[in-house]
Amino acid sequence: MTADTSLRFREFKMPDVGEGLTEAEILKWYVQPGDTVTDGQVVCEVETAKAAVELPIPYDGVVHELRFEEGTTVDVGTSIITIDVAPGSAPADQAPAPEPVAAAEPAPAVEEEEKPKGRQPVLVGYGVAESSTKRRPRKQTAAVPEQAAAAIQAEMNGHGAAADTRPLAKPPVRKLAKDLGIDLATVTPTGPDGIITREDVHAAAAPAPAPAAVEPAPAAVPVAAEPVAPGARETRVPIKGVRKATAAAMVGSAFTAPHVTEFVTLDVTRTMKLVEELKADKDMAGLRVNPLLLIAKALLVAIKRNPGINASWDEAAQEIVQKHYVNLGIAAATPRGLIVPNIKDAHDKTLPELAAALGDLVATAREGKTTPAAMQGGTVTITNVGVFGVDTGTPILNPGESAILAVGAIKLQPWVHKGKVKPRQVTTLALSFDHRLVDGELGSKVLADVAAVLEQPKRLITWA
Numbered sequence: 001m002t003a004d005t006s007l008r009f010r011e012f013k014m015p016d017v018g019e020g021l022t023e024a025e026i027l028k029w030y031v032q033p034g035d036t037v038t039d040g041q042v043v044c045e046v047e048t049a050k051a052a053v054e055l056p057i058p059y060d061g062v063v064h065e066l067r068f069e070e071g072t073t074v075d076v077g078t079s080i081i082t083i084d085v086a087p088g089s090a091p092a093d094q095a096p097a098p099e100p101v102a103a104a105e106p107a108p109a110v111e112e113e114e115k116p117k118g119r120q121p122v123l124v125g126y127g128v129a130e131s132s133t134k135r136r137p138r139k140q141t142a143a144v145p146e147q148a149a150a151a152i153q154a155e156m157n158g159h160g161a162a163a164d165t166r167p168l169a170k171p172p173v174r175k176l177a178k179d180l181g182i183d184l185a186t187v188t189p190t191g192p193d194g195i196i197t198r199e200d201v202h203a204a205a206a207p208a209p210a211p212a213a214v215e216p217a218p219a220a221v222p223v224a225a226e227p228v229a230p231g232a233r234e235t236r237v238p239i240k241g242v243r244k245a246t247a248a249a250m251v252g253s254a255f256t257a258p259h260v261t262e263f264v265t266l267d268v269t270r271t272m273k274l275v276e277e278l279k280a281d282k283d284m285a286g287l288r289v290n291p292l293l294l295i296a297k298a299l300l301v302a303i304k305r306n307p308g309i310n311a312s313w314d315e316a317a318q319e320i321v322q323k324h325y326v327n328l329g330i331a332a333a334t335p336r337g338l339i340v341p342n343i344k345d346a347h348d349k350t351l352p353e354l355a356a357a358l359g360d361l362v363a364t365a366r367e368g369k370t371t372p373a374a375m376q377g378g379t380v381t382i383t384n385v386g387v388f389g390v391d392t393g394t395p396i397l398n399p400g401e402s403a404i405l406a407v408g409a410i411k412l413q414p415w416v417h418k419g420k421v422k423p424r425q426v427t428t429l430a431l432s433f434d435h436r437l438v439d440g441e442l443g444s445k446v447l448a449d450v451a452a453v454l455e456q457p458k459r460l461i462t463w464a
Contacts, residue, residue, distance in 0.1 A: 007085075007086075008084060008085060008086045009064060009082055009083065009084055009085070010059045010061070010082070010083045010085050011079040011081075011082055012043075012055075012057055012058070012059070012079065012080060012081045012082075012083065013076075013077050013078060013079050013080065014046070014074045014075065014076050014077060014078050014079075014080050015055070015076065016076045017046070017048055017051075017053045017055070017372065021048050021076060022075060022076055023048075023073050023074060023075050023076060024046040024047060024048045024053075024073070024074060024076070025046060025047045025048075025071065025072065025073045025074075025240065026044055026045075026046055026068055026069070026070055026071065026072050026073075026074060026080065027044075027045045027046060027047050027052065027070065027071075028044060028045045028070055028170075029043070029044050029066055029070060030042055030043055030044060030045070031043045031044075031063050031066075031081075032063065032066070033063050033064060033065060033066065034062065034063060035062070035063045036061075036062055036063075037057050037059070037060070037061060037062070037063060037083065038060050039057070039058060039059060039060050040056050040057075040058075041056060041057055042054040042055065042056050042057075043055060043056070043057045043063075043081060044080070044081070048372075051339070051370060051371065051372050051375065052368055053371070053372070057081070057083060059083045059085050060085065061083040061084050061085040061086070061087060062083070062084045062087040063081065063082075063083060063084075064082040064083060064084045065081065065082040066080070066081055067079055067080050067081060067082070068080055073240070167184040167185055167187065167189070167196055168189065168193070168194055168195045168196060169184055169189075169195060169196040169197075170195070173196055173197065173198050173200075173201060176198060176201050177196075177201045177204075182201055182204050184196055184201075186204065187200050187201060187203075187204045188200060188204075190363075190366065190367060191367060197367055197368065198335060198368060199334070199335060199366050199367060199368060202335055249399050250396050252399060253396055253397050253398070253399045254396055256315075257313070257397055257434040257435075257436065258434065258435040258436060259394075259396065259397065259432050259433075259434070259435070260432065260433055260435045260438075260440070260443060261394040261395070261430055261431065261432040261433075262430070262431050262440075262443055262444060262447050263392060263428060263429065263430050263431075264428070264429050264447050264448070264451045265426060265427070265428045265429075266426065266427065266428075266429070266451045266454060266455050267415055267417065267424045267425065267426055267455055268291070268410060268425050268426065268427050268454045268455065269424045269425040270455065270456060270457055271291065271294050271425075271454045271455075271457050272291065272410070272425045274294065274457045275289055275290060275291055275293075275294060278351075283352055284351075284352055284355060287352060287355040287356055287359060288355060288358070288359045288362075289355060291407075291410060292330075292358070292382070292384055292407070293351070293354065293355050293358060294454065294457065294460075295382065295405075295407055295450070295454065296328060296330075296346070296354060296358065296382060297351060297354060297453075297460060297464075298449075298450045298453035298454050298460070299328070299380070299382065299405055299450055300326060300328070300346060300347055300354075301449065301450075301453055301459070301460060301463050301464050302445075302446045302447075302449035302450045302453070303326055303347070303380065303446070304347065304463075304464070305445075305449055305463065306442060306445050306446045306449065307322065307324075308322070308437075308438065308442050309380070309402060309403050309433065309438055309442060309443070309446045310322070310323045310326055310379050310380055310402070310403075311323055311402050311437055311438075312379075312400050312401060312402060312437075313402070313434060313436050313437050320437050323379045325345055325347060325348075325379070326345070326346045326347040326379055326380060327342040327343065327344050327345065327346065327377050327378045327379045327380075328342055328343045328346035328378070328379075328380060328381075328382065329341070329342040329378035329379075329380065329381035329382070329398055329401070330342070330343070330358065330361055330362070330381070330382055330383075330384075331381060331382070331383035331384070332361075332362065332365040332370075334365055334366070334368060334370075335368070339365060339370055339375060340375060340378060340381055340398055341361050341364070341365060341370050341374040341375050342361075342374070342375065342376075342377065342378035342379075342381075343357045343358065343361060344377075361374075378398055378400075378401060379401060380401055380402070380403050380404070380405075381395075381398045381401060381403075381404040381405070382404070382405050382406075382407065383395050383404060383405070383406050383407070384406075384407045385406055385407065385408060385409075386407050386408045386409035386410060386427065387409075388409075389409050390408065390409060391408040391409060391428050392406050392407075392408035392428040392429065392430040393406050393408075393430060394406075394430060394432060395430065395432045396432065397432055397433075397434060401434075402433055402434040402437055402438055403431060403432065403433045403434070403438065403443070403446070404431070404432050404433075405429060405430070405431050405450065406429065406430040406431075406432070407427065407429060408427050408428040408429065408430070409427065410425050410426070410427040411425070411426060411427070412424070412425060412426075413425075413426040429447065429450060429451060431443060431446060431447040431450075433446075449463075
């Protein structure tokens with residue numbers, strides 16, 4: 001091979017898209033051999049133990065070879081695609097030989113519909129670290145597959161009847177809709193440029209929720225049940241990706257930090273009235289206002305009054321690390337499993353700013369676009385199990401955090417109010433904390449303060 005030929009082909013290796021990761025599964029190739037690519041164009045989507053990430057190529061050229069099939073798990077640092085950066089200058093068969101793979105054999109390919117989509121437990125969470133790999137910025141137009149981009153352009157230009165009538169969706173999403181028996185024409189798109197996402201299809205396939213007196217917080221994404229073959233007595237689902245990482249993190253957390261959970265049942269009728277008033281407030285126009293917003297604000301007030309709860313235990317240094325900021329995690333169930341993105345510097349946000357951040361966090365999670373950076377550095381977490389109609393639970397700490405608050409369903413119940421039994425809006429909160437650094441007094445004060453604010457929301461003014 002001549003020197004010129006050796007410079008012709010470029011190997012793109014699986015990057016570490018989240019600090020400390022060792023492998024990733026190739027979910028979808030957006031290009032095939034012979035396709036022309038440009039610097040920054042997304043060529044594939046991969047799933048790590050922490051998130052699903054789109055990978056842009058850092059070269060201009062023509063795709064020469066895809067080294068692995070969809071569904072294959074590949075070690076970080078292994079070449080996954082070869083790009084001919086000087087097409088036409090030499091025969092294609094002069095491409096360099098594939099690099100040897102020193103890691104374990106790739107996992108067997110898994111069809112798109114065989115990925116585990118069952119709802120993950122919402123009482124658990126894990127944190128992730130921001131990517132340490134430096135990548136070139138991605139061109140926004142490249143994130144849409146070629147077919148979808150062409151359809152969008154045709155629709156904008158008024159060309160072609162198909163562009164006017166055929167819903168926009170990626171091929172894997174169309175296949176998922178076909179498998180679930182969903183007509184894409186009936187699905188409401190939430191993706192960019194009106195593209196139907198995987199989550200939109202799952203939402204259309206999920207049964208309609210039963211009427212409730214209280215609007216649930218939108219942290220959970222409806223997930224369709226996995227199709228089961230007729231006559232099958234059991235189904236085996238590979239443990240990998242988000243579910244594998246969640247399990248490992250929860251085992252580590254449960255058997256490292258001594259958990260204590262305390263409960264309080266309280267009357268939140270005044271909070272529910274405030275929610276309705278805020279919905280009509282002009283300063284909250286265009287923002288999603290729900291009970292979770294005020295619960296988050298109440299927790300932030302409680303942390304301000306009891307800062308010792310916002311800390312972590314450094315076993316190696318034998319130190320308690322006191323945090324002077326709050327990155328508020330919100331546990332969200334998604335088709336790929338539970339994730340816990342967090343609102344950065346939530347302690348500094350006004351109520352409208354907190355509402356906007358919470359809305360963006362949930363919308364991004366629904367679309368499956370949460371980045372590893374968004375899940376890094378959380379200090380305390382809220383998990384809203386009430387959206388499933390349960391009263392409360394005993395949540396497991398997010399690794400590296402000292403407290404997690406579980407919010408139960410808000411229900412109309414008989415309650416003694418001003419000496420008389422009346423129907424009131426009631427809920428139960430559960431606070432789990434790390435007993436190594438949070439004693440019973442501190443944990444009790446935090447939980448009592450959250451309850452006091454929700455019972456008398458005017459304390460948001462006097463205590464904040």
